[in-house]
Amino acid sequence: MLGEYPIEGRGAAEIAASVERAVGDGRLEPGRLLPPMRELAATLGVNPNTVAAAYRTLRERGVIETAGRRGSRIRPKPATTGREQLEVAVPPGVRDLSDGNPDPALLPPLAPALAAVAAAGDREPVLYGAGPVEPELARIARAELDADGVPDGPLAVTSGSLDAVERVLVAHLKPGDTVAVEDPGWGRTLDLVPALGLRTAPVGVDDDGPLVDGLRRALESGARALIVTDRAQNPTGASVSAARARALRSVLRAHPQTLLIEDDHGHGIVDLPLHPLAGGTHHWAFVRSVAKAYGPDLRLAVLTGDPVTVDRVTGRQRLGPGWVSRLVQRAVVRLWTDGTVDGPAVAAAYRARRDPLVDALAERGIRAHGRSGMNVWIPVPDETGAVARLLHAGWAVAPGARFRLAAPPAIRITVSTLTEQETVPLADAVAAALAPGPSRSYV
8 A cells, every 4th residue: 555665653753753754755645545543553563542643643734634434645745836837938029918917107116215214224223122013004004904994903014915824824724724715816825725734625706706605615614714805806806895795794704713814905006995804703814915006025014813813923923034124114104104106096097907908808709807906817718728829919818727726717917017009909819819710621
């Protein structure tokens, strides 16, 4: 059953270490079935409870997975870079609409803010022992959260939204737990969850957010957490509507032990109201990043949540990086208070690029999704063929495989830099790429 590799050890820790060493050096490959506990106990001459304890340790460390009577197997290796490898190579002369980046022209200049806070930092440096959150940043962020109906809670600052999501997941879950995720959803999240030794339970998405029945099924099947994007969902542009939020909150209230993580991805770049889900579960976290409105390289997100969750996140953060640079926090405060970004104008600019493309595609019989944000999601019958044909026509788009688990094939187009003059030619190219090929007869 295990080929040439014999599991060794007399104690639970030794047996677990033997298996883990073999997994690490490739002698036990993903999917390999382990011996039944009683069989291995007899082989090693130990009590079956010892093997049971070893297997339990391996499950908790994410090395193996157990499926009842079907036994225990070595878990698949986490997908840490697989989706990033699906990027399209963009040749010279091809218009790149695949990268998911904001329009640099809509980002604020950073030099004045950074220079001002650097000068202030020279006069009064931040030293060890200082608080991890800039007081003015906390005040402004809390006021905006209150205005949007996000429940009260302590604040933390993380190095971007994905850092916050990871820290919250680790604070509550253990390897083998299941997380309900949007499908299609953000590729980095879909990679992060298995990389932490967690399982994914896909929940379908429409223009109004996660589907209610899909979430109910996931939670009834044992999912312990839900990650949801409130606005400008990547890749579909979905935004949770008021009616959908009420229905989702009802499902969550029936499962109060669920860990809820909300990512307000569209904060600062959308003109649709926020309808938060927090409040119906014991543990929750709400994240807002400055990346899309102020620049991805600022690497700052504000996190709020229930006291236990935020305390666990900040406690673990203290043992690692300690805090997110107060200089960066002060720069963000200055950008906020100087009004360097006109949020409604940015939202209007992205809408003016997104809606005409969706309308032009509809005129050609193609249904596309793009309720908010900077992306348009187009279901296609042949994903690989559509990407290749568009590339040949001079347009680079992202393959939907980067963003989906069980969802049907699609392509994602980032419209952040799309010009008015490009809309019709792009819609024509998409229509041509999706058209059925010429029929052939053979004699």
